[in-house]
Amino acid sequence: MADAVDARRVCGMPEKAQLHVAMLALQFGYAGFHVVSRLALNMGISKLVFPVYRNIIALFLLVPFAYFLEKKDRPRLTLSFAVQFFFLALCGITANQGFYLLGLDNTSPTFASAIQNSVPAITFGMAAALRIEKVRLDRRDGVAKVLGTLACVAGASVITLYQGPVFVAVYQPVQTLVVAIMASLTLGEKFYLGGIIGAALIITGLYLVLWGKSEERSRISKEAAVMAAASSGSGEREVRSAKLASSITQPLLPPSSTTSDNV
Numbered sequence: 001m002a003d004a005v006d007a008r009r010v011c012g013m014p015e016k017a018q019l020h021v022a023m024l025a026l027q028f029g030y031a032g033f034h035v036v037s038r039l040a041l042n043m044g045i046s047k048l049v050f051p052v053y054r055n056i057i058a059l060f061l062l063v064p065f066a067y068f069l070e071k072k073d074r075p076r077l078t079l080s081f082a083v084q085f086f087f088l089a090l091c092g093i094t095a096n097q098g099f100y101l102l103g104l105d106n107t108s109p110t111f112a113s114a115i116q117n118s119v120p121a122i123t124f125g126m127a128a129a130l131r132i133e134k135v136r137l138d139r140r141d142g143v144a145k146v147l148g149t150l151a152c153v154a155g156a157s158v159i160t161l162y163q164g165p166v167f168v169a170v171y172q173p174v175q176t177l178v179v180a181i182m183a184s185l186t187l188g189e190k191f192y193l194g195g196i197i198g199a200a201l202i203i204t205g206l207y208l209v210l211w212g213k214s215e216e217r218s219r220i221s222k223e224a225a226v227m228a229a230a231s232s233g234s235g236e237r238e239v240r241s242a243k244l245a246s247s248i249t250q251p252l253l254p255p256s257s258t259t260s261d262n263v
Contacts, residue, residue, distance in 0.1 A: 034104070034109035035109050037050070037101065037104055037109070038104055038109045041101065041104060041105050047098065047101045047102060047105065048098075050101060051094065051097040051098065051101070054097070055093070055097075121145075121148055121151075124145050124148075139215075139219075140215060141215035141216040141219065142216075144215065
């Protein structure tokens with residue numbers, strides 16, 4: 001048991017701490033990306049050329065890992081998968097990066113970082129509108145998700161009206177904080193009271209949505225555990241009743257072989 005725990009330690013750091021450090025490093029990387037992208041746009045780089053360079057570099061960096069680590073796990077490439085990958089790349093990568101750069105060119109890196117915190121709320125709203133996820137207002141998790149969505153939308157609206165956000169939630173606030181500091185030092189970005197109010201609303205909304213999802217997952221896991229326990233209990237009762245029935249139908253004494261020999 002101790003060997004398994006030690007195997008999960010890197011440089012004396014437990015596995016959970018490694019996850020937190022990795023998330024912090026990821027947020028610092030995203031923060032640098034926001035500021036570097038804004039600097040590139042300020043230098044006059046084309047909004048079409050920038051994503052091309054970015055994706056080409058990402059391709060060369062990720063291909064070796066994908067080939068050596070996932071070549072045995074990947075599914076067979078079919079026409080259906082190819083079409084799905086095409087639309088995923090068209091909407092999720094090309095259009096996403098194009099609209100991101102367009103918005104970044106017209107706002108600021110801090111705004112782009114803070115507005116990302118409304119993504120879970122917007123995702124919940126779209127899932128509810130498409131009937132993928134049910135809205136249960138009779139439970140706390142359903143009310144929390146709805147209130148979180150409204151708070152995120154309100155925060156994004158306040159930021160849009162008053163310009164310039166600051167801090168946000170969970171690990172995303174680290175990104176927003178670093179972006180705000182770097183943008184202030186390198187780009188001379190200013191902070192506004194309306195941006196702080198909008199960011200606070202987005203924080204509240206994000207926390208409510210995440211809390212609602214966590215409550216929903218815990219409730220589902222508890223219900224699954226109860227159902228599993230009930231099914232296992234009924235299975236044990238069936239086995240016991242089957243054994244009891246077989247013992248009742250069997251004779252108390254086996255037939256005697258000596259009696260048959262005498263006859």
